[in-house]
Amino acid sequence: MRLDLSLGLILVLLAALAPVATNDYQLSFLLQLLLMVALAQSWNLISGMTGYVSFGHAVFFGVGAYTGALLLVAGHSWWAAVGWAALIATALALPIGLLTLRLHGPYFAIAMLGLNEVGRTVATLWVDLTEGGDGIALSPALLPALETNYYATLFLAVLATLAIGVVLGTRFGLELQAIREDEGAAEMVGVNTTRDKVIAFAASAVIPGAAGAVYAYYTSFIDPLSVFLPALNIQMVAMVLLGGRGTLWGPVIGVVIVMSVRELTWAEFPTLHLALLGALMILVILFLPEGILSVLRKRRGPGSTRLAEECRQQGE
Amino acid sequence: MVDDIILETRGLRRDFGGVQALRGVNLQVHRTSITGLIGPNGSGKTTLFQVVSGMDRGGNGKVLFNDQPILGLRPWQIYRLGLARTFQLSRVFPGLTVLQNLLVAGRPGDRGARKRALGLIGRVKLCEHVNALGSELSYGQQRLVEFLRVLMCNPALILLDEPAAGVNPTLRHILWELVRHINGLGTSVLIIEHNMNVIADLCDPVYVLNEGEIIAQGDFDTVRADPRVLEAYFGRTQRSGGTTS
Numbered sequence: 002m003r004l005d006l007s008l009g010l011i012l013v014l015l016a017a018l019a020p021v022a023t024n025d026y027q028l029s030f031l032l033q034l035l036l037m038v039a040l041a042q043s044w045n046l047i048s049g050m051t052g053y054v055s056f057g058h059a060v061f062f063g064v065g066a067y068t069g070a071l072l073l074v075a076g077h078s079w080w081a082a083v084g085w086a087a088l089i090a091t092a093l094a095l096p097i098g099l100l101t102l103r104l105h106g107p108y109f110a111i112a113m114l115g116l117n118e119v120g121r122t123v124a125t126l127w128v129d130l131t132e133g134g135d136g137i138a139l140s141p142a143l144l145p146a147l148e149t150n151y152y153a154t155l156f157l158a159v160l161a162t163l164a165i166g167v168v169l170g171t172r173f174g175l176e177l178q179a180i181r182e183d184e185g186a187a188e189m190v191g192v193n194t195t196r197d198k199v200i201a202f203a204a205s206a207v208i209p210g211a212a213g214a215v216y217a218y219y220t221s222f223i224d225p226l227s228v229f230l231p232a233l234n235i236q237m238v239a240m241v242l243l244g245g246r247g248t249l250w251g252p253v254i255g256v257v258i259v260m261s262v263r264e265l266t267w268a269e270f271p272t273l274h275l276a277l278l279g280a281l282m283i284l285v286i287l288f289l290p291e292g293i294l295s296v297l298r299k300r301r302g303p304g305s306t307r308l309a310e311e312c313r314q315q316g317e
Numbered sequence: 318m319v320d321d322i323i324l325e326t327r328g329l330r331r332d333f334g335g336v337q338a339l340r341g342v343n344l345q346v347h348r349t350s351i352t353g354l355i356g357p358n359g360s361g362k363t364t365l366f367q368v369v370s371g372m373d374r375g376g377n378g379k380v381l382f383n384d385q386p387i388l389g390l391r392p393w394q395i396y397r398l399g400l401a402r403t404f405q406l407s408r409v410f411p412g413l414t415v416l417q418n419l420l421v422a423g424r425p426g427d428r429g430a431r432k433r434a435l436g437l438i439g440r441v442k443l444c445e446h447v448n449a450l451g452s453e454l455s456y457g458q459q460r461l462v463e464f465l466r467v468l469m470c471n472p473a474l475i476l477l478d479e480p481a482a483g484v485n486p487t488l489r490h491i492l493w494e495l496v497r498h499i500n501g502l503g504t505s506v507l508i509i510e511h512n513m514n515v516i517a518d519l520c521d522p523v524y525v526l527n528e529g530e531i532i533a534q535g536d537f538d539t540v541r542a543d544p545r546v547l548e549a550y551f552g553r554t555q556r557s558g559g560t561t562s
């Protein structure tokens with residue numbers, strides 16, 4: 002716990018200082034990395050913790066992106082627009098969660114995938130609001146600077162990671178994990194599974210909503226395909242599974258690996274990273290089904306003996 | 318003495334398509350009793366637990382727990398009222414530690430939960446496994462943990478579905494001791510069990526379920542001597558009473 006906090010603080014400090022030491026290209030890369038951390042941790046909150054694998058979380062990102070872009074154009078300040086984007090994505094997630102979380106396993110996954118397609122279709126067809134397939138180009142005069150976008154993204158990444166850290170230490174987090182392990186048994190030991198799932202689901206949409214808006218400001222242009230992006234759904238799943246679902250640092254590790262491999266190879270071999278990551282994914286699933294982080298978890302030494310001692314005293 | 322009864326089912330029915338698993342079951346569990354529920358395979362014992370605990374929501378009739386109708390409530394609501402159950406096949410949370418398995422079943426906001434959990438784990442001598450994952454335990458240990466888990470809410474009534482099945486003799490001994498212990502503290506128990514020695518030892522009264530109907534009830538000796546029970550268990554061989562061949 003203390004180790005996690007120290008590690009987190011160091012990382013945040015380094016990230017906060019990054020704009021001083023990087024050029025625009027490098028900062029841009031870091032922004033994308035932090036964006037993925039924010040998204041992966043959000044996905045982790047619902048899918049990593051409860052096992053309800055969402056293949057459509059990009060829908061909240063897309064809704065956030067459009068909300069953020071449209072409100073900015075309408076004259077709102079960027080940060081107010083980001084807030085609204087988070088709020089609207091969450092408000093949308095509540096009824097969606099109530100409906101889709103009745104489904105189990107692949108049915109839930111597919112329903113969410115379908116939802117992302119619905120989002121994209123609406124964004125494409127509602128031309129009056131969204132300018133359809135042409136997309137929305139934001140005038141540079143309205144946009145925050147790259148550094149501002151960077152810090153906003155950093156804030157979201159920290160918030161999402163902090164949320165996982167806090168939830169993992171609470172009874173609520175334990176309940177979510179029990180749902181993942183055996184939902185029927187969880188319900189049978191007093192866990193209000195419906196309530197827990199819907200809360201986690203709605204909470205998991207907050208940051209993707211905000212991140213969508215920041216992303217719109219960062220790229221200055223969005224269209225239905227670029228924000229309701231099917232590949233984004235796959236990436237969130239892959240990064241979290243790679244690092245370790247339902248853990249604090251697993252998603253961060255997964256994001257760093259995926260983004261680094263891509264960054265190091267794409268210039269010379271534009272598609273090589275996909276093959277590499279695919280191979281890595283297969284290896285991890287075969288040999289470390291709980292993700293890369295599970296290597297560390299095997300050694301649970303001193304803490305265990307202390308707890309066992311406490312237990313013996315209680316058992317007297 | 319109506320309030321002496323903690324659980325009562327009246328005319329409880331459950332149809333699975335063509336299969337009538339419960340055909341109007343009337344059963345009463347007296348407060349602080351250890352009541353036995355026996356019957357041949359497929360007679361509907363587990364189904365009765367499923368319906369009473371809220372896991373199976375397809376039942377009809379009446380189920381009263383502390384005089385309150387509970388049919389239609391969700392399992393977690395029933396649990397919070399103080400009615401807990403274990404499963405015929407152990408269902409510990411495999412990816413949670415033993416301690417976490419217990420903590421998640423405690424009452425929300427209960428500050429003494431951790432202490433209680435450690436105390437229970439110590440009581441059954443599983444301290445060295447307190448940080449082990451559910452999946453790392455032997456099957457017998459898993460069953461024990463599943464039992465401890467439902468003690469976390471200090472239930473008024475526990476339904477145990479063949480708790481000793483697949484458990485080695487040492488752990489089995491600990492298990493039955495624990496049943497006696499919690500019963501001594503005032504928890505009522507309803508047990509499904511196939512071992513007649515255990516039933517004779519532990520349970521009074523005993524209900525016999527056959528093809529979804531209660532065919533006998535009373536203390537073990539009465540029930541054992543009941544011709545309907547002999548017939549249900551041993552079928553034609555007993556009924557013919559050696560007159561053939």
Ligand SMILES: Nc1ncnc2c1ncn2[C@@H]1O[C@H](COP(=O)(O)OP(=O)(O)OP(=O)(O)O)[C@@H](O)[C@H]1O
Nearest residue numbers: 333336338356357358359360361362363364365405
């Ligand atoms: N979900 C289900 N769908 C269809 N039929 C079921 C279902 N559950 C139980 N049954 C049927 O209901 C009847 C009673 O089953 P139940 O599991 O309650 O028996 P049991 O008395 O617990 O048996 P055992 O001693 O083998 O555990 C059986 O005929 C069984 O096949």
Ligand SMILES: [Mg+2]
Nearest residue numbers: 362363364405
């Ligand atoms: Mg059974």
